[in-house]
Amino acid sequence: MPVARLRRAAQESVSGLPREFWWLWTSTLINRLGAFVATFMALYLTLDRGYSASYAGLVASLHGLGGVVSSLVAGVMADRLGRRPTLLVAQTSTAFSVALLGFMRDPVSIAAVAFLVGMTSNASRPAVQAMMADIVKPEDRVRAFSLNYWAINLGFAVSSAGAGFIAQYSYLAGFLGEAALTLACAVVVFLKLPESRPVRSAVEKTGDAAVRLGTVLRDGRFMSIVGLSFVVALIFQQASVGLPVAMGEDGFSSADYGMAVAVNGVLIVVLQIPVTRFIEHRDPRRLLIISSVLAGYGFGLTAFAGSIGLYAMTVCVWTIAEIVNAPTQTGLVVRLSPVHGRGRYQGMYTMSWSAAALIAPLMSGLVIDHLGAEWLWGTCAALGTVAGLGYWLLLRGLPAEASAVLAGDPAPVTQAPVAPRTDAAGTAPAQ
Structure with a gap:
């Protein structure tokens, strides 16, 4: 009986999503299977x-820094040129730059090409998220974003x-393998994914021409969400910057850190889909508040950890927060984005995480060096509290109609076409 129930739950988790989503999902999985530079750059x-x-x-x-720069540029490209061309440019240039990095020997050249790799590898994210929002029905988006995060x-x-x-x-073999x-x-994008960018009518073009980066910056509610996302990202970044340093100062080895943090990946692979089934149609405002506080205090508990087992327990706490936060936050960004500005809005959201990745190492280093690791974990708890209060204050003031949409009510959706056409929903022809 449990096996049958598990099989039925798995079928319900993956059913109803369009074929184009699964090709995009496959592309994401292939991309992450080749992740080498981000993981082994420091050791290399x-x-x-x-x-x-x-x-x-x-x-x-x-x-x-390259990721911060490319987030905005790629968002504009996804809206102006289309999701598919942006993905093709980003992925082919990433393959070239990663392969080139493997052959660099001069320190200045390595630094310059690493900046280029950061730009190109991050450029595909706004296009992927915008395309996913284009081709998946609103009521299925949290599930789709969760499945994509699971693939990552x-x-x-x-x-x-x-x-x-x-x-x-051979490190060079790793660089060339990621490039391949x-x-x-x-190739998957070129062969299997049609363009999904909605086509604007003449009236829409006139009224929507103002959807530029300045429009995003003037959207106070959305930029507040971006700011809160940055705060939450600063917390989660401590898993790779603050946690290993703190464990090292406590006398634990790199292998010990690897064992503790491996719990994060295992839990996400095991729990992401069932947890998503539980939260899929629940109020995203409560989910964001709970996940932000849980993340902050999950890292905060690290101050009391003195063994690998206790460190692993704290990892369990903030991993649950990560599982809940990731698809919910991305779905909220889609809901707050105008249809013809999804690329720019997703680019700005992506930039919040890139900026956190840039600032978190400096933040953790300064706090640990001058105050001690306990203050870093206390800061994480405070940041989680601030983020939770921020979501509570910001989202409780949403108009009634916006609240209904955020709760998962159906909204117009643009599906990517299987064959070249322009239907009533304004879907662009495949390229």
């Missing part, structure tokens, strides 16, 4: 190339293990 520079930890940190920051973590878990063995043999798999993503 310090162990293989013999550079200092400070230089490795500089390169990591430049990689993050599944691919990353597999690639981390495989890439570790590859790195022992990223190029395979571009």
Whole structure:
């Protein structure tokens, strides 16, 4: 009976989504299976190339800075040129730049190409999220974003293990392998994914011409959401920047840190789909408040951890928050975005995470060095509280009609066509 129930739950979790979504999902999975640079860059520079930890940190920051820059540019491209062309440009240029990075030896060249890799690898995210919003019905979007997030973590878990063995043999092979798999993503997009960008009528073009980056910046409610997203992202970034440093100061090895943080990937792979089924039609305002507070205090509890088991327990707490927050937050961004400005809005949202990845290492380093790790975890708890209060204050004032949409009520949807056509919903012809 449990097996039958599990099978039925799995079928319900994946049923009803369009074919185009699954090709996009496949592209995401392939991309994350090839993740090598982001995982092993620091080890490559310090162990293989013999550079200092400070230089490795500089390169990591430049990689993050490239992501900040490209988030906005790619968002504009997704709206102006289309989702499909943006994905093709981003993925082919990522493949080229990653392969090039593997052959760089001069420190200035490595830093410059790492910045380029950060730009190109991050450029596909606004287009992916905008395309997903285009082709999936509103009531299914939280589930779709959750499945995509699950693919990201599944691919990353597999690639981390495989890439570790590859790195022992040849770092260059890892760079070339990521380049090949990223190029395979571009092939999937080229062969299987039609353009999904909605086509505007003459009236819509006149009224919607003002959807520019300035429009996004003047959207106070949305920019407040971006600000809260940045706060939450600062908390989650401590899993890769503050946590390993703090554990190292407590006398734990890198293997110990790996064991503790591996709980995060395992829980996401195991729980993402069933938890999404539980939260799919629940009030996103409450979910964002709860997940923000849970994330903050999950990291806050790290101050009391003194063994690998206790560290793993804190990882369990903030992983649950991550599982709830990721699809809910992305779905909220879609709901607050005008149809013909989804790329720009998603680009601004993506930038909040890129900016957090850039600032979090500096934040954790300063706090740990000058005040101690306990203050870092206390800061995380405070940030989680601030974010939770922010969501409560911001979303409780939404108009009644907006609240209804956020609760999951059906809204007009633009489906990507299987064959070239322009239907009543304004779907663009496939390219």
